[in-house]
Amino acid sequence: MADWDWDQFDDVAPELQIALVRRAVDRGDAGRERCYGCRRTPLVGERVYLDQSGSVYCELCRALDPELGLRSRLVHGPEFGHTMRLTDRRVA
Numbered sequence: 001m002a003d004w005d006w007d008q009f010d011d012v013a014p015e016l017q018i019a020l021v022r023r024a025v026d027r028g029d030a031g032r033e034r035c036y037g038c039r040r041t042p043l044v045g046e047r048v049y050l051d052q053s054g055s056v057y058c059e060l061c062r063a064l065d066p067e068l069g070l071r072s073r074l075v076h077g078p079e080f081g082h083t084m085r086l087t088d089r090r091v092a
Contacts, residue, residue, distance in 0.1 A: 033056050033075070034056070035048075035056060035057055035058040035060075036051075036055040036056055036057055036061075037057055037058070037060075037061030037064075038058065038060065038061055040058055040060070042056070042058050042059075044076065044077040045074060045075065046059060046074070046075050047059055047073070047074055047075075048072065048073060048074075048075055049062045049070075049071070049072045050070065050072070050073070051070060
């Protein structure tokens, strides 16, 4: 087996490397919710507000205009719905 000098690939195509990283980040951002007012991604556990058209507003934008939100919900992490809750079924 030949010994590879991986450092030689660092200067080959930095523009290509940057383009690939940007494309991966853009794909990851496409599936995320963003605040309609400030375009910020709400954090897990943060309360977001939805208007009649379904637009999402974060806590910060909601504070600027309290008339915005009609209903609210918590932002869940990617593991939501995929975890198990253990319950104690012992008789006391």
